[in-house]
Amino acid sequence: SAVDGLLVSGFSGEVWLRPGVTLADAQRKAGLGQLLPNESGGVGLVLGAGNITSIPVLDVLYELIAHNRVSILKINPTQDPLAPVFGRALAPLISLGLLRIVQGGGEVGAALTEHAGIDHVHITGAARTFETVVFGRTATGKRRARPRLSVPITAELGGVSPIIVVPGKWSDADLRFQAEHVATMRLHNSGHNCVAGQVVILSADWAQRERFLAEVEAAMSRAPQRPVWYPGAQARLAEVADEYPGARWSSGHTRAVIEVGTDADPTPMEATEYFVPALGVVTLPGNGQEFLDAAVEYANARLTGTLGANLLIDPDTEAALGDGFEHAVAELRYGTVAINTWTGVAFGIPTMPWGAYPGGTLEDVQSGIGVVHNALLLDDVERGVMRGPFRPFPRSTGALIGPGTFSALPRPPWFVTSPGAADGGRLLTRFRIRPRLTTLLGILESAFRS
Structure with missing residues (x-):
């Protein structure tokens, strides 16, 4: 939209598909689970991230929309204080039986991965945690040789x-x-x-x-x-x-x-x-x-x-x-x-x-x-x-008049050196909830003040 073009002026994104995928292939497959909306993806276990509070919410929504999968969201203990917030934000999904939110330590997550009612696991975390979920560990902490997880798993992990x-x-x-x-x-x-x-x-x-x-x-x-x-x-x-x-x-x-x-x-x-x-x-x-x-x-x-x-x-x-x-x-x-x-x-x-x-x-x-x-x-x-x-x-x-990309933005608000980041973030959230010109002008004023 024109507003998005202003808020992220000068920024663009491209999605690259795997080599050999044709335009016809991409168009035919686009939609994922929505191509077969009556085909259930079963029950998924989402092991939530501990660092960024939006990740568990985004993962639950992607499981539902992309894979027709309802979810049990196991919150990372670092996010336990936000459990009531997650519950309120996701209340429509909970009321329809599409989501349950649970809390607990590693033992709760381990028990859920072994539960017969789970059809898929998605985890955001570290590679070591992924290995523990998939393989388990010996008494000395070594990764076991054979996988013990019996269902498919997807993962977003870190790196250098x-x-x-x-x-x-x-x-x-x-x-x-x-x-x-x-x-x-x-x-x-x-x-x-x-x-x-x-x-x-x-x-x-x-x-x-x-x-x-x-x-x-x-x-x-x-x-x-x-x-x-x-x-x-x-x-x-x-x-x-x-x-x-x-x-x-x-x-x-x-x-x-x-x-x-x-x-x-x-x-x-x-x-x-x-x-x-x-x-x-x-x-x-x-x-x-x-x-x-x-x-x-x-x-x-x-x-x-x-x-x-x-x-x-x-x-x-x-x-x-x-x-x-x-x-x-x-x-x-x-x-x-x-x-x-x-x-x-x-x-x-x-x-x-x-x-x-x-x-x-x-x-x-x-x-x-x-x-x-x-x-x-x-x-x-x-x-x-x-x-x-x-x-x-x-x-x-x-x-x-020369090479490069024009942007109407001064220092981006996500820079850690930006003094207007907190105010701009609050205003952007309000704008997305209820778009108003006065809020948009406040966002721009905050950006230029930074």
């Missing part, structure tokens, strides 16, 4: 998300803005996000590398203080401190920037989804296409998971690379690729699919199996690609 910074000639304003962008990818929700940016990949030959890194550290430090609240987070921060004694800390020793050189082993940072405000930095040689191809290969081969990847590139450099840039995007094996935006933005767009890159299995789940959100109900989804403007308004006006 890259932030590939393609070298170019950036202004001081570009350096500062994109540094805040990187800080947002790591610090949103205090880093307790499955798709938080974790490893920044820079070029050793970029003349502005040191200046950009200094801006990133400054942005990480000056962003408003927020509690590091997720269970186990303090222990994970202690792990980071032990593994990387050279890390640079800020905000009361709760945020770390880890520049990995020849004196530190990058393996823990590459293989462990930290889920805390710890940002790694690695350096690869090369400029232009050489660097970009090396960064894509590094991300695909070295970093755990396939959920989301981020690319930052200025308009002139992107234009110079041409088809080589698009080829690099296609080579990234991630369920969501974000260009000059954060993959978390795609999470909030209903028509964008959300999930791991295809290929996860019970034995090697990577970042999950299947997709959610996907309001277009497309089948054979490979990935979503989200594109945003490299520069905010008013600097984006240069795209009206």
Whole structure:
């Protein structure tokens, strides 16, 4: 709509289907369960996420609409205080017998996965939790060899998300803005996000590398203080401190920037989804296409998971690379690729699919199996690609006469450095409930004030 075009000005999304899928195939399969509305998908168990409160609601709705499946939603204990809110919000589904909400610890979830009345399981969480659900564990905590789960399972898990910074000639304003962008990818929700940016990949030959890194550290430090609240987070921060004694800390020793050189082993940072405000930095040689191809290969081969990847590139450099840039995007094996935006933005767009890159299995789940959100109900989804403007308004006006993407938005409201984010979020919620011009103007005023 015109309003959406204004609220996310300059942003666009694409859904890529798997190779070999024709337009006729896509049109024939679109609709998923709605193509057979009288065919029940049975009863599904939704094991809700513990970090983002919208996820359990979205997963229940997707199970119902995409798969004709009623659900038992088992709330993560971190969300127990919100159980009455979930109950009120989902009361229409509960009253029709389409949903039941239950609470409890891991033992409740385990009992439900083994219940004869469950036909399918969907989980949002960590790979280790997925393995426990599917295989169970021995008395010593090792994963059992054979699956014990007897029904199909889909999953949205985390990973180590890259932030590939393609070298170019950036202004001081570009350096500062994109540094805040990187800080947002790591610090949103205090880093307790499955798709938080974790490893920044820079070029050793970029003349502005040191200046950009200094801006990133400054942005990480000056962003408003927020509690590091997720269970186990303090222990994970202690792990980071032990593994990387050279890390640079800020905000009361709760945020770390880890520049990995020849004196530190990058393996823990590459293989462990930290889920805390710890940002790694690695350096690869090369400029232009050489660097970009090396960064894509590094991300695909070295970093755990396939959920989301981020690319930052200025308009002139992107234009110079041409088809080589698009080829690099296609080579990234991630369920969501974000260009000059954060993959978390795609999470909030209903028509964008959300999930791991295809290929996860019970034995090697990577970042999950299947997709959610996907309001277009497309089948054979490979990935979503989200594109945003490299520069905010008013600097984006240069795209009206040159390369790049124009945006009417100043600093995006989801930036952790945006002072208007809380007010803007409340106003946007009210606007979606009851669209009014005065509320829309308030949203825009809040955005420009930021």
